[in-house]
Amino acid sequence: MCRHLGYLGPPVPLRGFLFDLPHALATQAWAPRDMRGGGTINADGFGVGWYPPGADAPVRYRSSMPIWSDAALPALAAATSSGAILAAVRSATAGMPVTETAAAPFTDGKWLFSHNGVVRGWPGAIAGLAGDLPVEDLLTLDAPTDSAALWALVRAKLRAGEPPAKAVPAVVDEVLAVAPGSRLNLLLTDGTQMFATTAGHALSVCARDDAVLIASEPLDALPSWKSVPDGRLVVATASYWEIT
Numbered sequence: 106m107c108r109h110l111g112y113l114g115p116p117v118p119l120r121g122f123l124f125d126l127p128h129a130l131a132t133q134a135w136a137p138r139d140m141r142g143g144g145t146i147n148a149d150g151f152g153v154g155w156y157p158p159g160a161d162a163p164v165r166y167r168s169s170m171p172i173w174s175d176a177a178l179p180a181l182a183a184a185t186s187s188g189a190i191l192a193a194v195r196s197a198t199a200g201m202p203v204t205e206t207a208a209a210p211f212t213d214g215k216w217l218f219s220h221n222g223v224v225r226g227w228p229g230a231i232a233g234l235a236g237d238l239p240v241e242d243l244l245t246l247d248a249p250t251d252s253a254a255l256w257a258l259v260r261a262k263l264r265a266g267e268p269p270a271k272a273v274p275a276v277v278d279e280v281l282a283v284a285p286g287s288r289l290n291l292l293l294t295d296g297t298q299m300f301a302t303t304a305g306h307a308l309s310v311c312a313r314d315d316a317v318l319i320a321s322e323p324l325d326a327l328p329s330w331k332s333v334p335d336g337r338l339v340v341a342t343a344s345y346w347e348i349t
């Protein structure tokens with residue numbers, strides 16, 4: 106079940122999180138340590154979104170290929186630095202397509218979003234929730250996947266002006282109510298704040314004074330990694346984080 110990470114802090118090259126740290130995302134793609142609910146490797150695509158210094162909106166690079174097979178990415182990631190990064194590697198849920206557009210992060214304006222998990226009984230289970238969305242939202246889903254639909258549900262609340270700290274856990278609660286047993290680790294950022302839920306999958310946080318890193322699995326052996334209990338919301342900026 107996919108792995109994702111989010112970083113806020115001083116600008117750093119993307120490459121450390123993607124390739125260089127001992128348990129970087131590329132390692133988690135072929136040797137994840139804590140896959141739950143099926144899946145063994147994360148080879149069905151990847152994506153990375155980052156905010157160039159001074160920019161409001163993120164840049165995104167996605168692919169349907171395994172992250173280790175992209176020959177251009179290591180150099181690109183070494184030459185690109187950012188203080189706000191969201192990246193993911195994907196293990197497609199059975200029956201869902203392996204396409205670039207199904208890989209996180211999903212984006213809208215300033216937002217980047219990722220989902221690690223599965224909606225049980227997809228798609229019927231959430232037909233009622235999706236039915237409340239404007240038809241344009243359904244027609245413009247990135248891909249016919251549970252993750253893209255979850256992004257449409259979160260995005261609708263954000264567009265309606267709901268604060269992200271309410272919108273993200275509200276979608277988790279609403280989906281769990283109609284699709285019990287779903288795994289819904291969501292990760293959202295606007296480049297200054299991050300919101301991450303734990304619902305059925307692992308998540309850890311590593312913080313120092315001026316940086317916060319949230320990841321499905323710790324990227325190194327530093328003792329400062331803290332595991333987030335299930336059923337919680339992590340809210341973070343570069344200099345602050347809390348589990349609520």
Ligand code: GLN
Pocket residue numbers: 106107108144195196197198201207220221222223224250251252
């Ligand atoms: N169900 C989602 C997909 O297929 C996410 C998969 C995952 O977390 N492994 O894209």
